[in-house]
Amino acid sequence: MSSLRSVDLGLIDEVLRGGERGYILDFSNRTFADFFIRELDIDIDAPEYAKEGTSKGKRLRCFLGLVDNSTAGRTLRVLWDHREALRPAGQPDPFPRAAGQFASLITNLEGNAPSNPVNVVQAPKVEMIEFDRFQQRLMSIRDLAPHERGYEFERFLKDLFDAFRMTAREPFRLVGEQIDGSFVLEGDTYLLEAKWLNKKVGQAELGAFHAKLDQKASWTRGLFVSFGGFTDVGLHAFGRGRRLICMEGRDIKNALEEGISIDRAISLKVRHAAETGEVFTPLKKLLARFEN
Structure with missing residues (x-):
């Protein structure tokens, strides 16, 4: 299990929230699952990650609490990159300290990483929509x-x-x-x-x-x-x-x-x-x- 504390998970929820509790950035349920498949080769829809609820925010929180530090750090890194890609150029960050806090979290997680992933459910093959x-x-x-x-x-x-x-x-x-x-x-x-x-x-x-x-x-x-x-x-x-x-x-x-x-x-x-x-x-x- 990761070393993330409750205060860390609260920060993550606040910074990545897409305007409403339970939402994550601009993701729908489908695009959220596809993002984890393509970027991380992880099945975020696995039942293991829905023990606290089925909303995207609750699944992410449960996932981050269960997986190892390396996986948690890598996940936060790709989610942060996606967040920054969505933010219009030149627009001030509504959370001015978020970049430094996220960077610190990721550094700490990756510095305490096990050699093998723990509690990671591998992604299924992506269903291609015709x-x-x-x-x-x-x-x-x-x-x-x-x-x-x-x-x-x-x-x-x-x-x-x-x-x-x-x-x-x-x-x-x-x-x-x-x-x-x-x-x-x-x-x-x-x-x-x-x-x-x-x-x-x-x-x-x-x-x-x-x-x-x-x-x-x-x-x-x-x-x-x-x-x-x-x-x-x-x-x-x-x-x-x-x-x-x-x-x-x-x-x-x-x-x-x-x-x-x-x-x-x-x-x-x-x-x-x-x-x-x-x-x-x-x-x-x-x-x-x-x-x-």
Whole structure:
């Protein structure tokens, strides 16, 4: 086990936090796992590292407490490098003493390193996401009959969410209502409404889905996916500050074309909605805002 103290782990959590407790820098669950695989050849999703909780912050804290000093030091070094790559040039560090404190931690850890890694779970082979195949499959749905098209769109979304480890569930029926599916993102459960219509979705459809959410637990969120998009009038009438976010077919197509994980795309929409109250903003605008 590493020699990190509670005060050291507190510093790490504070400096690497991505704005909210449980978050780490700009990582989604998927990109966090992929980062550890590619940079460290470690499976951060291993059950051993989830004993204190499944959030990224808790997994990292548990991991750092279990592994040897050398592995802990190497991990902090690559995470610090990633943090610095994200920080705009010339922008003051919100933690002015962080660089010196991190350097001291890493030096101490690497100076007390065993010869062999301890408590390190080796990474599995990286599952390569076939973005082109998903894009081709999405486009092929357009040629189906309307009824078949709707069901195939739901199956497509479930497979897409599963590919990014979002624990998707197939459509299910409750008394008096149909739910098109559900998935988990950053520990939150989302109910799904999926529409592939020959028109844009308006206030009535948005309101009907929100009414379903109102009958569920207060922490339930919703994702409304309309391949044809949403009317400006409907979005305006529906209002702001709701429990759902919206995604159109163009968002999914753009994400697949750019190789952007679907969990990352949805997370950007969630963050924007939290900051502005807007339930829908095109993904391209969000990428320009958050990624540049």
